[in-house]
Amino acid sequence: xxxxxxxxxxxxxxxxxxxxxxxxxxxxxxxxxxxxxxxxxxxxxxxxxxxxxxxxxxxxxxxxxxxxxxxxxxxxxxxxxxxxxxxxxxxxxxxxxxxxxxxxxxxxxxxxxxxxxxxxxxxxxxxxxxxxxxxxxxxxxxxxxx
Amino acid sequence: xxxxxxxxxxxxxxxxxxxxxxxxxxxxxxxxxxxxxxxxxxxxxxxxxxxxxxxxxxxxxxxxxxxxxxxxxxxxxxxxxxxxxxxxxxxxxxxxxxxxxxxxxxxxxxxxxxxxxxxxxxxxxxxxxxxxxxxxxxxxxxxxxxxxxxxxxxxxxxxxxxxxxxxxxxxxxxxxxxxxxxxxxxxxxxxxxxxxxxxxxxxxxxxxxxxxxxxxxxxxxxxxxxxxxxxxxxxxxxxxxxxxxxxxxxxxxxxxxxxxxxxxxxxxxxxxxxxxxxxxxxxxxxxxxxxxxxxxxxxxxxxxxxxxxxxxxxxxxxxxxxxxxxxxxxx
Numbered sequence: 100x101x102x103x104x105x106x107x108x109x110x111x112x113x114x115x116x117x118x119x120x121x122x123x124x125x126x127x128x129x130x131x132x133x134x135x136x137x138x139x140x141x142x143x144x145x146x147x148x149x150x151x152x153x154x155x156x157x158x159x160x161x162x163x164x165x166x167x168x169x170x171x172x173x174x175x176x177x178x179x180x181x182x183x184x185x186x187x188x189x190x191x192x193x194x195x196x197x198x199x200x201x202x203x204x205x206x207x208x209x210x211x212x213x214x215x216x217x218x219x220x221x222x223x224x225x226x227x228x229x230x231x232x233x234x235x236x237x238x239x240x241x242x243x244x245x
Numbered sequence: 246x247x248x249x250x251x252x253x254x255x256x257x258x259x260x261x262x263x264x265x266x267x268x269x270x271x272x273x274x275x276x277x278x279x280x281x282x283x284x285x286x287x288x289x290x291x292x293x294x295x296x297x298x299x300x301x302x303x304x305x306x307x308x309x310x311x312x313x314x315x316x317x318x319x320x321x322x323x324x325x326x327x328x329x330x331x332x333x334x335x336x337x338x339x340x341x342x343x344x345x346x347x348x349x350x351x352x353x354x355x356x357x358x359x360x361x362x363x364x365x366x367x368x369x370x371x372x373x374x375x376x377x378x379x380x381x382x383x384x385x386x387x388x389x390x391x392x393x394x395x396x397x398x399x400x401x402x403x404x405x406x407x408x409x410x411x412x413x414x415x416x417x418x419x420x421x422x423x424x425x426x427x428x429x430x431x432x433x434x435x436x437x438x439x440x441x442x443x444x445x446x447x448x449x450x451x452x453x454x455x456x457x458x459x460x461x462x463x464x465x466x467x468x469x470x471x472x473x474x475x476x477x478x479x480x481x482x483x484x485x486x487x488x489x490x491x492x493x494x495x496x497x498x499x500x501x502x503x504x505x506x507x508x509x510x511x512x513x514x515x516x517x518x519x520x521x522x523x524x525x526x527x528x529x530x531x532x533x534x535x536x537x538x539x540x541x542x543x544x545x546x547x548x549x550x551x552x553x554x555x556x557x558x559x560x561x562x563x564x565x566x567x568x569x570x571x572x573x574x575x576x
Contacts, residue, residue, distance in 0.1 A: 164373045165405025167443040
């Protein structure tokens with residue numbers, strides 16, 4: 100796919116970089132914990148750009164002091180969903196912010212089907228565009244890496 | 246999709262370095278590690294970690310408890326020597342530092358646990374040095390499927406520090422075979438074994454009941470390397486504790502009050518439900534109340550600082566412990 104030179108889905112932070120190692124992930128998590136963010140682990144097999152809410156793997160982790168707790172949960176998630184996308188999300192509860200401030204993908208399926216652009220003719224030669232995942236026609240759980 | 250069509254400059258080893266360089270604390274970490282690599286004597290390691298200060302503080306602040314202090318010093322020595330060995334490239338597995346504290350009420354188990362977290366942090370054994378104190382209620386759930394997430398959440402919070410489980414024997418209830426405590430124990434065991442360098446677990450409780458607990462959970466007992474037994478305080482130690490407590494609150498004993506309190510302790514130790522330092526603290530709190538109402542009875546007087554800080558013998562002798570002792574003597 101020439102429009103995406105890294106050959107993988109690019110969402111969130113660090114997505115143009117090589118995959119982060121666990122040591123690098125824990126450095127990022129530490130950074131978030133120092134700022135008082137609450138981390139959570141989310142997974143999906145439908146990484147459509149408009150699919151904002153991925154499935155939560157357990158509760159968001161408040162009151163953590165060390166990245167080991169987040170990594171523990173991430174390993175559990177990888178074990179349960181070895182072929183899904185997994186991302187780590189940091190929530191900043193500061194009054195006035197109260198939203199997600201960090202998010203990056205930490206696991207991808209071996210082969211990523213990617214997306215196609217669908218053009219639908221409308222009245223008067225107008226064209227409506229939409230993005231469609233090649234994998235998303237298959238039922239849940241069989242979409243990626245099959 | 247195909248693998249990347251181009252390689253990102255510095256994508257292998259350089260990437261990690263570039264990433265940690267943007268992170269100022271990671272950089273600091275690398276610097277301290279470099280500094281520690283230079284340490285070749287015990288005193289150099291102690292100077293870098295300030296662990297010596299904590300051990301001295303422990304000696305100064307905690308009265309009695311000689312066997313406990315000796316064991317803590319041993320642990321600290323081992324960690325310091327391990328660091329020296331590491332600097333010379335002699336690797337050793339991180340020692341298991343899970344502990345059980347047994348002893349009567351008020352013998353300082355919680356206080357020592359708190360200190361333990363600081364010592365281990367300064368020696369670099371735990372990364373954050375905080376203490377998470379929990380009891381059965383925080384670990385064991387109310388219904389099926391409630392226990393595991395609850396226990397895991399507590400464990401995650403304690404990572405990088407010390408998990409202190411007070412009254413740990415309550416986790417196991419042999420009289421109820423459907424009790425969820427067993428589930429919590431199993432999760433705890435698994436994490437204690439697999440993530441030894443992420444957290445230190447300290448179990449505390451009364452001696453006889455902890456022994457029963459370990460008998461019924463041999464796996465737990467064998468995973469705990471250090472069984473520390475807290476001795477009861479001698480009366481002289483209790484008196485020093487009392488003086489220390491008063492000093493911290495800007496009070497002091499009058500000369501006769503000190504002897505009165507000594508007598509008070511002699512009586513109190515023989516009575517039921519004596520809880521060592523905790524009983525001392527409660528007795529002092531009640532003496533403060535009596536001192537306050539003694540001064541309160543004199544509304545027109547201007548008090549000096551001396552009068553406001555001094556506990557008199559009458560404040561102590563009004564205690565019902567003396568009355569009970571007098572009654573017992575008559576009988």
